[in-house]
Amino acid sequence: MAQKERKTSGAKALSQRSLYVILLAAVLYMVAAYLNFFTPDADASMVSIIVSMATAMVAVGIFRAWQERKGEPLADERTILVHRIAVGYSWWFSYVVIAVLLLVNQFKLATLNVEGVLSLVFFTMIASLLLFRFYISRQEVLG
């Protein structure tokens, strides 16, 4: 019985999480609109980055809500384990990317700017997490 209650509350929490993601995206849209219409000095690229982030968050929120509607749990002990392992690998991969960028900068192999490096690290972290998660979820023995 306690087991059932735990699972039910877990499913509700996940639904709330999807809602929060969409609400946060709405806040980001409002921030972007404020910067665009009421702040003349605002950087246009910053506005487009915020809008892109918000759009991605809406997409994730809708996808999660759709999965929840199917009645399948979004995460169970195996997927949580896969995620944890993937986060570890992703962290190391991002660390290596940063080290490479540091060497590139040190030996002047390319011209780097802050925006470019931050964007690269930002996308490397999320992309590598998704890739590692996909790869590890197809591995046989996890733990």
Place this chain on the structure above:
Amino acid sequence: MKTRIKELRARYNMTQEELAKKAGVRRETIVFLEQGKYNPSLRLAHDVAAALKSKIDDVFIF
């Protein structure tokens, strides 16, 4: 770890999806369990065994 999940599922005429719902996990976890490619926690082993109306020892072969 070898299991008798497939055999017990067939006995109770249960699909992987139904078993997954009863055990509160994703269907792919049941697939990996059946193939012996995932070592479940004690709680999951208990839930799967309960869903198959069996004891843990009858479902999972240690």
